Amino acid sequence: MLSITDLTVSYGPVEALNGVTISVPRGEITAVIGANGAGKSTLMRTLAGLVTPTAGQATLDGEVITRKSPEDIVRMGVALVPEGRSTIPELTVEENLRLGGLWRAKSDRRAAQAEVFDLFPVLAERQRMRADTLSGGERQQLAIGRALMSNPKCLLLDEPSLGLAPLIVTQILHLVRRLADETRIAVLLVEQNAVTALRMADTGVVLNLGRIVQTGPASEIASDEKLRHAYLGY
Amino acid sequence: MTSFIDYLIGGVSNGAVIALMAIALVLIWRATRVVNFAQVGQAMFTTFVALTVQTVTGSWVLALAVAMVAGAILGVIVQFLVLRPMRRADTSGAIIATFGVLIALQAAVGMIWGGDAQAYPQPFDNAGIVAFGRIWPISVYDLVVIGVTILLVVALSLLFTRTSIGLAMRASAFNPEVARLSGVRVSRVLTFGWALAGVVGAVAGVLVAPSSTVSPTTFDILLVFAFTAAVIGGLDSLVGAVALGVFAGLVISLVSGLSNSGNAPVVALILLALSLITKPDGVFGHHKARAV
Numbered sequence: 229m230l231s232i233t234d235l236t237v238s239y240g241p242v243e244a245l246n247g248v249t250i251s252v253p254r255g256e257i258t259a260v261i262g263a264n265g266a267g268k269s270t271l272m273r274t275l276a277g278l279v280t281p282t283a284g285q286a287t288l289d290g291e292v293i294t295r296k297s298p299e300d301i302v303r304m305g306v307a308l309v310p311e312g313r314s315t316i317p318e319l320t321v322e323e324n325l326r327l328g329g330l331w332r333a334k335s336d337r338r339a340a341q342a343e344v345f346d347l348f349p350v351l352a353e354r355q356r357m358r359a360d361t362l363s364g365g366e367r368q369q370l371a372i373g374r375a376l377m378s379n380p381k382c383l384l385l386d387e388p389s390l391g392l393a394p395l396i397v398t399q400i401l402h403l404v405r406r407l408a409d410e411t412r413i414a415v416l417l418v419e420q421n422a423v424t425a426l427r428m429a430d431t432g433v434v435l436n437l438g439r440i441v442q443t444g445p446a447s448e449i450a451s452d453e454k455l456r457h458a459y460l461g462y
Numbered sequence: 463m464t465s466f467i468d469y470l471i472g473g474v475s476n477g478a479v480i481a482l483m484a485i486a487l488v489l490i491w492r493a494t495r496v497v498n499f500a501q502v503g504q505a506m507f508t509t510f511v512a513l514t515v516q517t518v519t520g521s522w523v524l525a526l527a528v529a530m531v532a533g534a535i536l537g538v539i540v541q542f543l544v545l546r547p548m549r550r551a552d553t554s555g556a557i558i559a560t561f562g563v564l565i566a567l568q569a570a571v572g573m574i575w576g577g578d579a580q581a582y583p584q585p586f587d588n589a590g591i592v593a594f595g596r597i598w599p600i601s602v603y604d605l606v607v608i609g610v611t612i613l614l615v616v617a618l619s620l621l622f623t624r625t626s627i628g629l630a631m632r633a634s635a636f637n638p639e640v641a642r643l644s645g646v647r648v649s650r651v652l653t654f655g656w657a658l659a660g661v662v663g664a665v666a667g668v669l670v671a672p673s674s675t676v677s678p679t680t681f682d683i684l685l686v687f688a689f690t691a692a693v694i695g696g697l698d699s700l701v702g703a704v705a706l707g708v709f710a711g712l713v714i715s716l717v718s719g720l721s722n723s724g725n726a727p728v729v730a731l732i733l734l735a736l737s738l739i740t741k742p743d744g745v746f747g748h749h750k751a752r753a754v
Binding site: 276278297298299302303307308310314315316317318319323326327328329330331374375377378 | 626629630633637639641643646647
């Protein structure tokens with residue numbers, strides 16, 4: 229389980245996150261939703277080690293992950309798929325995946341790759357092709373696949389729907405749901421597209437200007453009309 | 463016509479050395495966006511180390527090997543000197559710093575080995591090969607230079623395409639953030655890159671030394687040619703560095719042969735200017751705007 233406690237991040241005088249506390253249990257999807265500038269990406273980048281928090285901490289199964297380097301955090305079992313299709317276009321599909329597990333033993337890497345191909349069969353078909361020849365949806369699958377190559381206990385997904393057609397988004401989130409159910413991985417999903425995210429998630433967290441305004445079962449948050457109007461803009 | 467072809471043949475081994483030096487520049491540019499002008503200073507330093515080893519032991523191979531090791535160590539030292547303090551600054555600061563390192567290395571060599579030009583002993587036969595009833599403008603030593611270069615280029619391309627460290631180096635160059643998020647220890651990979659460039663530059667220095675002399679500033683002209691080749695080749699392309707390096711060698715040989723050798727750097731700079739005007743990304747360069 230990923231536990232985030234009182235996490236605060238400041239960029240100079242600007243507080244991007246203020247006392248954020250979230251629990252992400254294994255086998256569940258926790259969706260953090262909120263408008264642009266709510267601090268969603270900052271939360272993800274802090275958990276992955278790219279940003280250092282000013283206060284608070286995060287633990288994975290009791291082990292502190294905050295204030296460690298991104299390289300060490302991946303090895304501890306937390307993998308981030310950053311915003312905007314984080315594949316390397318100059319590398320082939322197979323190389324992008326291999327990159328994700330480069331630090332692991334060859335046999336573990338092979339096994340992980342087989343699992344990724346099982347989840348995303350289209351990547352197996354295209355393994356020799358350069359990543360920039362893939363469609364947007366395929367590239368997002370590759371980005372998630374790369375993160376899964378590290379055999380994470382917790383997967384952080386930053387705006388996977390960005391720039392994708394609604395049908396593709398639904399497909400990808402269904403695969404994430406399957407992943408959470410089958411492998412008992414903890415998924416923290418950050419989305420601007422609240423409707424789709426809440427439909428797939430177990431728990432919803434509404435973030436506004438760096439603070440949590442509401443936490444609850446995803447279905448309840450989705451049906452709370454006041455919340456929707458005030459923070460989600462629909 | 464015969465002399466034209468002779469000049470071309472004679473330019474290949476010179477081109478091979480330029481290609482190696484261009485590769486060293488490209489390796490560091492790709493990884494850190496720094497043009498390492500100290501590279502020729504490092505090569506000059508390691509060539510003096512090789513000269514000492516060769517004078518003492520008489521073994522050219524041992525001298526080359528020691529120079530390669532020294533090149534790796536010196537590459538790491540230069541990275542620490544140049545890049546670590548400049549970490550957060552703009553890379554143009556680091557590029558200026560490489561000039562400082564070049565001057566410091568030249569001064570250090572002058573203090574250790576003296577400022578005079580010294581002859582580097584000829585390890586193999588340097589006379590033109592006699593075959594098919596004529597003397598060819600290429601010697602056994604030239605063939606050794608070309609052979610060692612081909613070997614090194616093949617080894618590098620295998621390193622980049624077939625090994626884990628090669629994949630880590632490419633990923634770190636293309637997108638360091640994604641590489642780190644994948645668990646690649648990017649700063650160590652970069653240090654390895656500086657060491658590798660140091661090795662390649664050291665080989666270039668030892669190979670070119672017998673055909674001129676060695677002094678603290680002998681290799682400065684090599685920097686002009688290698689930099690020109692690397693930029694026209696696209697700065698981030700190893701294929702471009704090799705192709706344009708060899709091409710530069712041929713052009714220099716032709717210009718030197720048909721007019722005089724003092725004109726070669728001028729021609730190189732004219733080609734550089736023309737290339738920057740017509741093809742700023744280089745012949746083999748990747749396009750600046752990458753799809754995300």
